Amino acid sequence: MARKRAASAASGEEFSFVNPVVKYLLFFFNMLFWVIAIVLVGVGVYARLMKHAETAMACLAVDPAILLITVGILMFLLTFCGCIGSLRENICLLQMFSVCLTVVFLLQLAAGVLGFVFSDKARGKVSEIINKAIVHYRDDLDLQNLIDFGQKEFNCCGGVSYKDWSRNLYFNCTDDNPSRERCSVPFSCCLHVPDQTVINTMCGQGMQSLDYLEAGEVINTNGCIDKLVNWIHSNLFLLGGLALGLVIPQLVGILLSQILINQIKDQVRLQFYNQQHRADPWN
Numbered sequence: 001m002a003r004k005r006a007a008s009a010a011s012g013e014e015f016s017f018v019n020p021v022v023k024y025l026l027f028f029f030n031m032l033f034w035v036i037a038i039v040l041v042g043v044g045v046y047a048r049l050m051k052h053a054e055t056a057m058a059c060l061a062v063d064p065a066i067l068l069i070t071v072g073i074l075m076f077l078l079t080f081c082g083c084i085g086s087l088r089e090n091i092c093l094l095q096m097f098s099v100c101l102t103v104v105f106l107l108q109l110a111a112g113v114l115g116f117v118f119s120d121k122a123r124g125k126v127s128e129i130i131n132k133a134i135v136h137y138r139d140d141l142d143l144q145n146l147i148d149f150g151q152k153e154f155n156c157c158g159g160v161s162y163k164d165w166s167r168n169l170y171f172n173c174t175d176d177n178p179s180r181e182r183c184s185v186p187f188s189c190c191l192h193v194p195d196q197t198v199i200n201t202m203c204g205q206g207m208q209s210l211d212y213l214e215a216g217e218v219i220n221t222n223g224c225i226d227k228l229v230n231w232i233h234s235n236l237f238l239l240g241g242l243a244l245g246l247v248i249p250q251l252v253g254i255l256l257s258q259i260l261i262n263q264i265k266d267q268v269r270l271q272f273y274n275q276q277h278r279a280d281p282w283n
Contacts, residue, residue: 017266018255023086026256030097033249037079040072055231057198064142078104082253089264098257103248112243127225130159134167148188154231156224159259162215163208164223165189173208182207189219223229 027084047065076223078100115122137144158164159203163170165185173183207215215221232239 015270016181017270018089018263021090022256022260022263026260027252028084029249029253029256030079030086033075034079034083037075040068041076042072044068044072064146077262082257085257086260089260089267091261091264094261094264095255098254098261101250101253101257104251105254108243108246123225123229123265126228127159130224131164134159134164135169136172137168148186150224151186151188151220152192154224154227155192155218155220156222156227157185158223159225160223162219162221162223163210164190166208171208181205185219191217191219 044065044067045164047068078097081093081100082097084090085097133143133147137147163173166173166183168180169177170179171184171186173180183206185207187199187201187203189207190200191205204219207219212221
């Protein structure tokens with residue numbers, strides 16, 4: 001098929017198999033996510049620079065800024081290959097873009113399947129992350145705000161229960177702890193009071209020394225893990241829609257890149273045929 005079209009266009013140098021719609025659609029598609037990647041890296045770097053060096057190193061593993069920087073850099077490199085590859089019609093860069101995007105898609109799919117099949121292990125991993133975040137609660141303002149937001153939104157406290165806050169150096173319940181927040185919990189654990197104009201940041205004082213019934217009158221005693229699992233079960237359609245929203249752009253990128261790669265290959269064959277045709281004096 002390609003040879004017949006090539007033969008008919010042997011004298012027409014302007015003919016091209018590369019569809020400009022596919023080419024520039026892929027370019028602007030990658031350009032959009034390339035700009036988003038730059039913004040993510042910029043926000044992450046700014047957040048890191050605003051922290052003290054000791055604080056930044058202490059909670060490096062649970063720093064939200066590191067996640068932003070990592071995701072931003074990977075997205076930047078990937079979309080850069082897509083931008084330049086489509087603009088310059090470079091098969092190597094387009095193949096790299098397509099393969100990397102396919103790998104990311106398969107990793108996401110595998111993570112979703114494994115998380116569903118091995119839900120108990122996934123729950124344990126989430127618990128480990130939350131406990132590590134609790135340990136570094138006072139070390140990182142961004143992490144602190146993130147935990148407070150989660151506890152307020154889910155009406156929960158700690159990982160399994162409110163007593164998990166004893167893992168933190170400042171909230172620890174041991175007798176030799178000199179902190180003023182000894183045996184306390186963050187104010188984000190406290191029950192919401194209607195029409196409260198001034199937030200009582202000391203409402204969690206000494207809550208860990210109380211039993212569940214007594215503490216339950218002032219704070220949320222249920223852990224965030226169970227609340228999070230229940231929220232996931234109640235919002236499966238929403239999460240499915242978000243997952244689909246992440247997957248569709250990836251599939252579109254893979255499809256457009258493969259179409260453009262095939263068109264470029266056909267164009268290379270056409271150019272090779274034209275060169276042979278001009279070099280043969282009998283044709």
